[in-house]
Amino acid sequence: MSFAMKIRIVLLPLATYIVTLILSCDTFGRNYLVKDTNDDLRLALDASVRVVNFEPADEVGFMNWLGLDIYQVLQTPDRDWGSLTFQGYLLRIDNLIMRPGFFESENDWEFTYRIFKLELKPFGGIGRPRIQLGHLELPFGIENQINTNGTLRQFTNGRNLGLKADWGIGIIGESNSLRYEVTLTRGTGQEFHRRNEPWAISGRVGSEGGKMISHGLSAYTSNVNGMDRWRAAYDHTIHLGLYYVMNELSLGENENREVLNAFSEVGWKTQHEAFVLYLQAKYHQVGLGYSKSSDLSGSFGLRYAPDSNWAFSAQYSEVVEQTIESRRGSNVGIQLRYRY
Amino acid sequence: MKNITISLFLLWVIFAGVSVSYSQAYCALRDPEVAIREMYPEATSFRSIVRVIDKTTRADVAEVLPPQTLHFGELGRHTLYIVKEYDTTIGFVQVRSESTNWGLMEVAWAMDMGLRIKDFRLQRCRDKNRGKIEADSFREHLRGLNFADLKEKVRSDGDGLIPESLPIPAGSEALVKSLVFCGLKTLLVTELAWNEDIGRARANVWIKGTEVDRVIKVTGDRVLHCKDFLPKLVQNGIERVGTDLNLAAAEVLIFLDKENELLGLTLEAQVKIQNAEYRSSWNISSDFSIFSVHVDGVGLDVQRLFNKIEGKRLDEYWNCSSQIDLIAFEVLVFCQEAESII
Numbered sequence: 001m002s003f004a005m006k007i008r009i010v011l012l013p014l015a016t017y018i019v020t021l022i023l024s025c026d027t028f029g030r031n032y033l034v035k036d037t038n039d040d041l042r043l044a045l046d047a048s049v050r051v052v053n054f055e056p057a058d059e060v061g062f063m064n065w066l067g068l069d070i071y072q073v074l075q076t077p078d079r080d081w082g083s084l085t086f087q088g089y090l091l092r093i094d095n096l097i098m099r100p101g102f103f104e105s106e107n108d109w110e111f112t113y114r115i116f117k118l119e120l121k122p123f124g125g126i127g128r129p130r131i132q133l134g135h136l137e138l139p140f141g142i143e144n145q146i147n148t149n150g151t152l153r154q155f156t157n158g159r160n161l162g163l164k165a166d167w168g169i170g171i172i173g174e175s176n177s178l179r180y181e182v183t184l185t186r187g188t189g190q191e192f193h194r195r196n197e198p199w200a201i202s203g204r205v206g207s208e209g210g211k212m213i214s215h216g217l218s219a220y221t222s223n224v225n226g227m228d229r230w231r232a233a234y235d236h237t238i239h240l241g242l243y244y245v246m247n248e249l250s251l252g253e254n255e256n257r258e259v260l261n262a263f264s265e266v267g268w269k270t271q272h273e274a275f276v277l278y279l280q281a282k283y284h285q286v287g288l289g290y291s292k293s294s295d296l297s298g299s300f301g302l303r304y305a306p307d308s309n310w311a312f313s314a315q316y317s318e319v320v321e322q323t324i325e326s327r328r329g330s331n332v333g334i335q336l337r338y339r340y
Numbered sequence: 341m342k343n344i345t346i347s348l349f350l351l352w353v354i355f356a357g358v359s360v361s362y363s364q365a366y367c368a369l370r371d372p373e374v375a376i377r378e379m380y381p382e383a384t385s386f387r388s389i390v391r392v393i394d395k396t397t398r399a400d401v402a403e404v405l406p407p408q409t410l411h412f413g414e415l416g417r418h419t420l421y422i423v424k425e426y427d428t429t430i431g432f433v434q435v436r437s438e439s440t441n442w443g444l445m446e447v448a449w450a451m452d453m454g455l456r457i458k459d460f461r462l463q464r465c466r467d468k469n470r471g472k473i474e475a476d477s478f479r480e481h482l483r484g485l486n487f488a489d490l491k492e493k494v495r496s497d498g499d500g501l502i503p504e505s506l507p508i509p510a511g512s513e514a515l516v517k518s519l520v521f522c523g524l525k526t527l528l529v530t531e532l533a534w535n536e537d538i539g540r541a542r543a544n545v546w547i548k549g550t551e552v553d554r555v556i557k558v559t560g561d562r563v564l565h566c567k568d569f570l571p572k573l574v575q576n577g578i579e580r581v582g583t584d585l586n587l588a589a590a591e592v593l594i595f596l597d598k599e600n601e602l603l604g605l606t607l608e609a610q611v612k613i614q615n616a617e618y619r620s621s622w623n624i625s626s627d628f629s630i631f632s633v634h635v636d637g638v639g640l641d642v643q644r645l646f647n648k649i650e651g652k653r654l655d656e657y658w659n660c661s662s663q664i665d666l667i668a669f670e671v672l673v674f675c676q677e678a679e680s681i682i
Contacts, residue, residue, distance in 0.1 A: 079385035211470070212467070
């Protein structure tokens, strides 16, 4: 590891520490993190270190985050009108062979948005649909129900849809125990700038996620990176005591080639859900008959979050079977996250 | 391997000294919009108020509800929803999580203006017996209960429910126990962390014409240390402070408008009537007359006696003729002293 790289790894958490100290001390006559009055501005600093050992190349890569997570309820003295969510992260990767597409090289800096949205209640009343604007998670499949941003545990939307979150508008609401969400987005993912006029429309309608069994139906169509896609999916989650199983099956086409994507996860958690163990299987197939290509991979992971500040996670992933040789292979990742 | 160790070590060393409990940007609990609509069908809007639930609140809960306490995951920023019907506050909603044999349960609790349970909704509960406690026939047994009423359902060791205290549906004993402790923590935490907000919301119901801008809380021990307080009582024949009122543990909320003009006060204290202790709440107008008095749990006949003193001013109490007159006099002098020290 070069000296410059070591400096960066030190600088990211150190910068967080200094900013945190400045905000939380009373040096300027006011503690900005803990206000005496209505504390409706929720602000957290978020730092993570991820270490990934990519076995096919026998290389160890690093991913470091330093982020600001802001949640502000928009309100007048008589009512809440909406909310603003900002999750902006400075990412640094070093020697990371398997990396998100928006990085230009294995050693790179990037500023990314996870969720950056304005949610408004333009129709008044209580329980009416809300409008969302900004960088939104696509409402499709199980991934929409569970926050996997910045975690080792990942589902399949990124690969299956070509997008996980995107810039655009959406409508979200609940009606008769059903939750629905539809988005119309730019098809650019992390980037705001458009080339070749991409677009994406996604939607999911599902039953209440807080019950023993929940179901969802999703649909998606897009033109991203010059490829026309459509998908239709069914997902469900079943809980039995502290065990659960999630399944998602989606069918569709990439440029008139049939696509089948299947995802399954079984897991176990403790009563307080501070400790979670999971086992995932992912199957992706493009085309049929002799022209088909497919791969099956599995992951085993754990997450331990003893309080709302710390989270430790680890995951081992392996490609079990693939019809076309690729650079994908087994890898081990561990991550430590601290939120203040 | 050396690089991995260095990175992890650095992160650990750098953050190890930073204190905990303010980390959540998102409250992980969902907004109870659907629950509010169902539990308050007459509501037209709501407003959220966020407070930090910290280690102090955790210690307070452990003291009042041993051996129950707040899990570290329950600390952080939490929200109380003030529910309104046009301009009038009609109740409060708070969502709390509680661990169960099926993972975390998330309950939206509706409370009336007197912090009694109005209703509840399970926003998240994966237990197969969920339907049994969601049934109206079970929810009915929790409606109208305040903290003291609900605590009576709990065994003296604080670790379970008193048999027969609630008609528990077969097979859902563990779930009902979690629900009752979740309700107790909700009522207690609401009172501890949003005390002034609730006082303000209540004050806006009885103080007409001007919106409350500031709320100042004065604790009983501060007033008792005022040099003028005891002589004033003694001059009027009251020789022992707190004969019938537990003033040391009392709290006075003082309501001011934007110009810092006094709008009114609310005093909350335990009151002893015929050797039984009750929780009393006194709303005092800006001219130090009694606007209203509510004593939790007393019979209608006793409450009527308190209702009779509504409207009386301090100067009408130079000759106290009954136990209730003495208590009222003590309350008014106490409130006057509290207002004078802010």
